[in-house]
Amino acid sequence: MSSTHIDVSAVDLDELGAWMDEQGLPGGPITAVAPVSGGTQNVMVRFERGGVPYILRRPPQHARAKSNEVLRREARVLAALRDTPVAAPRLVAAQTVREPVFYLMEPVDGFNPSTGLPEPHASDAAIRHRMALEAASALAELGRVDPGLLPGFGRPEGFLERQVPRWMRELDSYGELAGYPGPDIPGLEETARWLESNRPASFRPGIMHGDFHFANLMFAPDGPRVAAIVDWEMCTIGDPLLDLGWLVAMWPMADGYVPGLASPREIVDCYAALSDRDLSAIDWYAVMACFKLGIVLEGTHARAFAGKAPKDIGDLLHAATLDLFARAGHIMRNSLESPT
Structure with missing residues (x-):
């Protein structure tokens, strides 16, 4: 999926910041917000806060029937793999109670x-x-x-x-x-x-x-x-x-x-x-x-x-x-x- 098709406005930055505060993550303004291209219909956005870079992954604004459940499963898998030697993106935190579901992960230094x-x-x-x-x-x-x-x-x-x-x-x-x-x-x-x-x-x-x-x-x-x-x-x-x-x-x-x-x-x-x-x-x-x-x-x-x-x-x-x-x-x- 081309980055030009990703709607960054799908992410409410004020709500995101408040949620990150609840998780005890570094505070401050959210900056350097940019879409990330990828191979799925999910939205991925890169941003920084408190000097720390993140990737946010969430369903598209017009989510498919199973979009939120898929993201819940992904977040659960990444949480389980976080402390293993498996080369998986490192999960930072996930919001799986409300919809839209989303999670934050550390950016990967690499190429496809x-x-x-x-x-x-x-x-x-x-x-x-x-x-x-x-x-x-x-x-x-x-x-x-x-x-x-x-x-x-x-x-x-x-x-x-x-x-x-x-x-x-x-x-x-x-x-x-x-x-x-x-x-x-x-x-x-x-x-x-x-x-x-x-x-x-x-x-x-x-x-x-x-x-x-x-x-x-x-x-x-x-x-x-x-x-x-x-x-x-x-x-x-x-x-x-x-x-x-x-x-x-x-x-x-x-x-x-x-x-x-x-x-x-x-x-x-x-x-x-x-x-x-x-x-x-x-x-x-x-x-x-x-x-x-x-x-x-x-x-x-x-x-x-x-x-x-x-x-x-x-x-x-x-x-x-x-x-x-x-x-x-x-x-x-x-x-x-x-x-x-």
């Missing part, structure tokens, strides 16, 4: 690689290669966190069994959109059957980010380290290896804007070296991620038929869906050992 690479990353191939491995390392760190920090946050029992039926229902729901002829996705049924037949028998529940890929990572300005994992809207308690599958499934897209990244196999091996989780079924998790993401993207294609999304975007994302299912087919036949 989907918007371009600064120096030294742009000219140092070794740094670019290491960035992918640092992403795997950051994910392994999240996988080590005790899910007991977030009691009642998700439904880990039956989590893997629910995945294929859940996303097939999502795909079926697109049929309610006027004009959508139904999914024309080669390999759809074959992939669903393979996933059901090869599903891991068990897993160890952990905290999942839910949308772990390069566009949701910020990297340190001076090297390959992950400065922060951002956008925790999809976080739940489930199987953390789905995050690893998601990272691998989206890898061809990542390489488009960060050349010279480590290979999917290197990423998996790096994670394996840092985790005691059983990665013998990593192919299943990668195929599951292709399956889920392909169905999610097909939703925009379906909405385009109903005039609820631009046709060119719908066509583009349908092509991405076909690529993802083709990639799933390749992994089913050849495993991640072979490059696509």
